[in-house]
Each structure stands twice: as structure tokens, then as C-alpha cells.
Ligand code: NAD
């Protein structure tokens with residue numbers, strides 16, 4: 427089997443490539459990645475000999491056509507992914523997440539190649555803080571940010587190409603991932619690397635917002651489950667029952683890293699900040715037999731702290747620039 431992994435130098439894509447190389451030696455992998463600020467080629471160092479790497483954008487029809495021709499499947503991780511960035515400049519999100527997905531769809535249609543499109547639970551908007559309901563495959567789309575609206579658009583494009591042109595595609599919408607190789611702009615790595623750099627963690631507002639955390643390996647195992655057994659044209663929600671408020675996650679990180687419980691700064695809240703995400707993944711579990719294996723979030727967070735401690739060379743070069751951008755945005759608000 428020959429798969430094209432777009433966005434394979436980013437957080438989830440690189441973990442997917444590494445795990446696939448380790449567990450499926452018969453799969454040939456071509457990574458297509460534009461190497462934006464969010465990529466880190468070092469994430470692929472150990473598997474570089476085992477993959478083909480093409481630097482290029484999913485929004486570039488010529489490159490996409492060449493890479494997709496002859497593949498058996500495309501797994502589309504490529505996206506602009508940070509909500510905060512989408513609030514200051516939405517245009518790269520429109521170009522990559524919407525136009526790029528359309529370019530990919532056009533290519534898989536012409537070459538009759540299977541597509542699995544990676545999406546997010548944020549397309550559904552948010553849920554009330556203290557309520558039992560969770561997102562399901564039937565929840566209406568109600569995205570809040572330019573990022574989530576662009577991902578929602580991409581899902582609609584995939585469904586339109588399936589219905590109108592019989593493209594062989596599946597979609598998954600996953601909750602918040604954590605684990606190794608995540609960019610330091612994101613909540614968990616930002617707080618861990620702040621502490622490791624002698625800075626205080628930064629909590630948006632009261633920290634009451636809830637995210638539904640899943641280990642990146644569980645997400646990627648679910649993606650393979652859908653590639654192996656998913657029904658064409660269908661959507662599967664991926665989640666591991668990991669609901670926790672930001673304040674609770676931060677409390678765990680501070681405890682694990684031996685810092686006092688109040689050793690953080692409260693900073694201005696994100697505009698339009700979604701309150702709560704929660705995934706009901708029973709369809710994926712019932713129909714395709716997937717189960718998460720990282721049930722203990724505290725243990726997962728401890729391992730993640732340990733990974734950032736041991737891999738300073740991976741994150742340190744980009745850290746100051748990310749914090750400078752956050753500081754500029756805070757001053758501008
Ligand atoms: P990331 O920001 O860490 O990596 C994105 C990768 O895509 C980078 O390597 C970047 O260079 C590449 N890229 C960006 N624009 C590109 C373009 N035009 N052409 C080719 N490559 C391009 O993102 P991530 O957190 O690994 O997310 C991967 C996918 O998973 C995204 O589609 C995202 O919406 C989705 N997702 C993420 C999460 C999460 O918690 N991180 C949860 C659910 C879904």
C-alpha cells in the first residue's frame with residue numbers, strides 16, 4: 427500500500443508517520459508538507475530513510491497531482507491549526523484548509539484515490555460547561571473561529587465531492603490531542619516549556635474552559651482503523667473521554683513539575699473562546715471496534731512533560747519567537 431500523508435512534518439502527522447513506519451513495514455509513505463512555521467523536520471529524522479518527502483503545498487495543483495498519482499490513499503493532516511493565529515490572520519486558513527482541501531479532492535477524483543480527511547470537533551462549536559451532552563456524528567455544524575470555520579468548510583467540500591463525484595472519502599473529527607512533537611504554541615507544550623524555561627504558565631481567563639484530551643497515538647490508531655475498515659462516505663468522531671478544564675490540566679502540570687499550585691499568570695481571554703468540547707465516540711467503538719489505550723490522562727501528561735524535558739533541542743530554537751508573538755498579540759488587545 428502506498429499512502430500520501432499531507433502535513434506529515436506537523437504534530438499529529440509526524441506521529442502518524444513514525445507509528446506507521448514502526449507498525450506497518452509494508453506501507454510505503456510519501457509525505458507532502460509545505461514546511462510552514464508549524465512543521466519540524468526533525469520530527470521525521472529517525473524515519474527519513476524509510477519515507478519519501480516532498481516539500482509543497484496542498485493548495486498547489488501541480489505538486490498535488492504529481493504526488494497523488496499512483497497512490498492508494500491520501501491521509502490529509504495538512505492544515506493551519508492554531509485558533510489564536512486564525513484570529514489575527516485568517517487568510518492562510520482559508521487558503522490551506524479550504525482551497526487546499528479542494529485541490530486535493532480534485533486530484534483524488536481524477537486519479538481515483540481513497541482520501542481520509544482529518545478534521546476536528548471544533549466544527550460543532552461548543553457545549554455548555556455543566557451539561558451532560560456530547561458531540562455526535564449528528565451534531566449540527568456551528569463553528570466559532572476562522573480556524574474552525576475553515577475546517578468545517580473543508581468537511582463540507584469532502585462530503586460534496588463524495589456525493590457529486592463518487593470520491594472515495596472518509597472523515598474523522600477528533601478532540602484535543604496531546605503527546606510528543608506538539609508545537610510549543612499549543613496549550614500543554616506552551617505551559618511545560620514555559621516552566622522549563624523559567625517562565626510562568628499563561629492561563630486564558632478563569633481557565634474554566636473544558637477540552638476533551640486524547641493521546642496522539644490513540645487518534646492515529648483510530649485513523650488506521652478507519653482506513654482499514656471505515657465505510658466510504660462516512661464520518662467518525664474520535665475521542666477518549668478525557669474531559670478536563672484548562673485549570674485542572676495546568677494544576678497537574680505544575681504538580682508533576684514540582685511547582686507551587688499558584689505559580690501561573692492569568693492573561694486576557696481568547697476572543698470567542700469555545701467553552702467546552704466533548705466527544706461521544708461510541709459509533710467508532712461499536713462499528714469499527716476501536717478503543718483508546720491511553721486511559722490515564724495524568725500518566726500521559728507525566729510522559730509528555732518527560733518528553734519535553736529530554737528533547738530541549740527539538741523545541742528550544744522556536745520558543746522565544748512563539749512567546750514574542752504571544753506578547754505582541756496581548757499588547758495589541
Ligand atoms: P500542526 O500545525 O502541528 O501541523 C500542520 C502541518 O501541516 C505542518 O507540518 C505544516 O507545515 C503543514 N501544512 C500547513 N499548510 C500546508 C499546506 N498548504 N500544504 C502542505 N502542508 C501544510 O497540526 P496538527 O495539530 O498536527 O493537526 C493536524 C491535523 O489534525 C489538522 O488538520 C488539524 O485540523 C487536525 N486536528 C488537530 C487536533 C489537535 O488537537 N492538534 C485535533 C483534531 C484535529
Ligand code: DAU
Pocket residue numbers: 507508509510545546547548600601602603611612613614616628629630631633635636637672696703
Ligand atoms: O479540539 C481540537 C482542536 O484542539 C484542534 O482542532 C486544534 O487544531 C488544536 O489547536 C486544539 O484547539 P484549542 O484551541 O482547543 O487548543 P489550544 O492548545 O490552543 O488551547 C487549549 C485550551 O487552552 C483552550 O481553551 C485555550 C487555552 N489556552 C491556550 C493557550 C495557548 C490557555 O489557557 N493558555 C494558553 O497559553
